[in-house]
Amino acid sequence: MQLQLSQLVPIPIREKISNRQSDVWLKELSISRGERIFIQAPSGTGKTTFIHMLYGLRYDFDGRISWNGKPLSAAQREDWAEIRQKELSVVFQDLRLFSDLSAWENLEIKRNLTNTVTEDEMAQWLERLGLKDKRNSLGQTLSYGEQQRVAIIRALLQPFQWLLMDEPFSHLDKANTAKAAALIQEVADRNNAGFILVDLDENDYFPYTKTMML
Numbered sequence: 317m318q319l320q321l322s323q324l325v326p327i328p329i330r331e332k333i334s335n336r337q338s339d340v341w342l343k344e345l346s347i348s349r350g351e352r353i354f355i356q357a358p359s360g361t362g363k364t365t366f367i368h369m370l371y372g373l374r375y376d377f378d379g380r381i382s383w384n385g386k387p388l389s390a391a392q393r394e395d396w397a398e399i400r401q402k403e404l405s406v407v408f409q410d411l412r413l414f415s416d417l418s419a420w421e422n423l424e425i426k427r428n429l430t431n432t433v434t435e436d437e438m439a440q441w442l443e444r445l446g447l448k449d450k451r452n453s454l455g456q457t458l459s460y461g462e463q464q465r466v467a468i469i470r471a472l473l474q475p476f477q478w479l480l481m482d483e484p485f486s487h488l489d490k491a492n493t494a495k496a497a498a499l500i501q502e503v504a505d506r507n508n509a510g511f512i513l514v515d516l517d518e519n520d521y522f523p524y525t526k527t528m529m530l
């Protein structure tokens with residue numbers, strides 16, 4: 317699944333963007349399957365906007381986004397359901413867990429949709445990310461960093477060619493970040509998948525194939 321961006325610019329921040337040097341906005345860009353991309357930008361410069369555009373949640377932009385040569389503007393609701401189940405996964409900045417379901421239930425809902433990961437493996441992932449004791453805790457009682465780790469696991473419970481991540485480790489300490497990054501890399505490798513990570517500052521969470529400024 318190749319991603320192509322052509323002269324992309326979000327309409328609400330067009331003016332703000334025109335004053336910045338960017339590797340993404342108003343450029344021609346082609347990203348091949350399997351690439352591991354880091355996109356850096358200061359707060360308020362459109363990282364979340366960009367992720368939402370790629371995931372088909374926002375259309376208030378000029379220019380063109382194409383997945384596998386097919387322009388986003390041509391994608392129907394059913395196309396998106398298929399893409400989001402099989403090709404594109406995401407860790408949102410605001411996580412979007414169900415607050416009145418337990419950590420386990422939040423994950424199980426997703427796991428049951430595709431059954432690409434066993435229950436045992438999912439339990440191991442929870443343990444690896446230090447959440448074994450939090451399995452039955454409600455979303456609303458988890459710390460933000462704990463919710464972030466649940467959201468990361470949830471994003472990995474489906475087949476994907478691309479994983480979009482919006483500041484996925486913002487509330488994790490170094491040790492937990494390293495564990496979460498290792499799990500993401502392992503599952504991305506298994507899927508032969510690439511990812512796009514947007515964040516505020518330079519980092520070495522992953523061996524990126526490309527680093528860009530938004």
Ligand SMILES: Nc1ncnc2c1ncn2[C@@H]1O[C@H](COP(=O)(O)OP(=O)(O)OP(=O)(O)O)[C@@H](O)[C@H]1O
Pocket residue numbers: 328329357358359360361362363364365366409516
């Ligand atoms: N629908 C909208 N209408 C108008 N302005 C918007 C809209 N959505 C976002 N913005 C503005 O666009 C700018 C970029 O927002 P965005 O959330 O994408 O930034 P960000 O880089 O992810 O920031 P942060 O690092 O603080 O999370 C902000 O100034 C925001 O107020």
